[in-house]
Amino acid sequence: MSVNKERWELAQEYELNWWKDKADKVDLEFYERFANDITNEISSYYKITTDSRILEIGSGAAGTITYFDSNFKYAIDPLEDFYVTIKSYRAIRDSRVIYKNAMAENLPFESDFFDLIVIDNVLDHCQNPEAVLSEMNRVLKTGGIVYFRQNTYHCWGKFIRTVMEFLKIDAGHPHTFRTSYLHKAFKKSRLSVMSFKGTGYLKTWVKEIRSKRVLDKVKAVLLATRNKTTFILKK
Numbered sequence: 001m002s003v004n005k006e007r008w009e010l011a012q013e014y015e016l017n018w019w020k021d022k023a024d025k026v027d028l029e030f031y032e033r034f035a036n037d038i039t040n041e042i043s044s045y046y047k048i049t050t051d052s053r054i055l056e057i058g059s060g061a062a063g064t065i066t067y068f069d070s071n072f073k074y075a076i077d078p079l080e081d082f083y084v085t086i087k088s089y090r091a092i093r094d095s096r097v098i099y100k101n102a103m104a105e106n107l108p109f110e111s112d113f114f115d116l117i118v119i120d121n122v123l124d125h126c127q128n129p130e131a132v133l134s135e136m137n138r139v140l141k142t143g144g145i146v147y148f149r150q151n152t153y154h155c156w157g158k159f160i161r162t163v164m165e166f167l168k169i170d171a172g173h174p175h176t177f178r179t180s181y182l183h184k185a186f187k188k189s190r191l192s193v194m195s196f197k198g199t200g201y202l203k204t205w206v207k208e209i210r211s212k213r214v215l216d217k218v219k220a221v222l223l224a225t226r227n228k229t230t231f232i233l234k235k
Contacts, residue, residue: 002128003174011125014172016079019061023086028062031092035067038118038147042232045194046116046145055114055139057104057132058122061089065097065118074109076102105131109139120149124175133189137235146191146233151226152179154201160224179229186233195232201225 039048048054048068056065059075061083073096080101083089093099102108104119105128117136123129136146153161153176161176179198186193204227208220219225 001130001175005127007174008127010168011172011174012078015125016082018172019079019083019086023088026061028088028092031062031064032067034120035064038064039068041195041230042116042145042147045232045234048116052116053114053141054116054118055107055109057107057117057119057136058125059099061086062093063097063118064120066092066094071096073097074100074114076100076104076107078103103127105135107135107139111138112141113139115141115144117144117146119146121151123148123150124173124177126175129175129177130185130188133185133191137189137191140235142235144235145194146231146235148231148233150177150182150229150231152177152182152198152229153224153226154178157201157224157226160222164224179227182229182231186231191233191235193231194234195230197230199228201227204228 048070050069050071052068052070053072054065054068054070054074056063056075059065059077063075065073065075073094075097077083078101080099084099100108104122104126117140119136123132126132140146155178158176158178164170165174165176183193205220205223205225208216208225211217
């Protein structure tokens with residue numbers, strides 16, 4: 001389930017332009033709120049300490065990793081060479097985080113290195129999702145935890161998204177997943193699902209039909225609604 005390099009580069013260009021436009025507008029405090037949510041959600045499976053080795057894949061401007069209290073934090077993003085040039089992004093970064101410009105399909109770390117991996121709505125931006133999951137398994141310690149969040153779609157939503165992809169309407173997301181696909185992909189990558197939750201399609205549909213954005217209303221009318229899913233995985 002991979003896309004060619006040209007399609008992936010188009011998605012990266014879309015993402016780059018989005019962050020350029022938001023450099024002085026986006027509320028980066030959401031990283032701290034989300035980091036607290038993650039800490040609470042994984043608490044039954046893993047407790048973060050100052051010795052925890054943590055990786056965030058697709059960290060963006062700063063990443064939730066900024067707000068984990070650990071001395072061994074790493075973040076990768078193929079647009080890192082851009083993010084590091086923006087003063088407002090650098091300003092909130094924790095100096096303990098080592099940021100690297102890299103693709104998730106080829107993580108620049110040794111095997112069995114991390115206790116925790118965070119990947120939030122990143123897989124649909126990647127060139128080869130299955131290669132990403134395989135790399136996550138490689139660098140994760142046995143017993144290690146993955147906090148994985150991803151928008152998924154039902155059969156009809158996936159069909160509409162496939163048409164959108166054919167027409168290049170949503171340049172930033174070359175992949176569309178069904179929840180059943182993710183379960184199979186995790187199993188193939190030897191990552192066990194410890195916990196799963198979703199917001200449900202109806203909740204998102206109601207939000208989009210009430211939205212003032214035309215694109216949101218169009219998605220609601222077409223019933224191309226997403227389910228915001230969260231998995232806690234263990235190697």
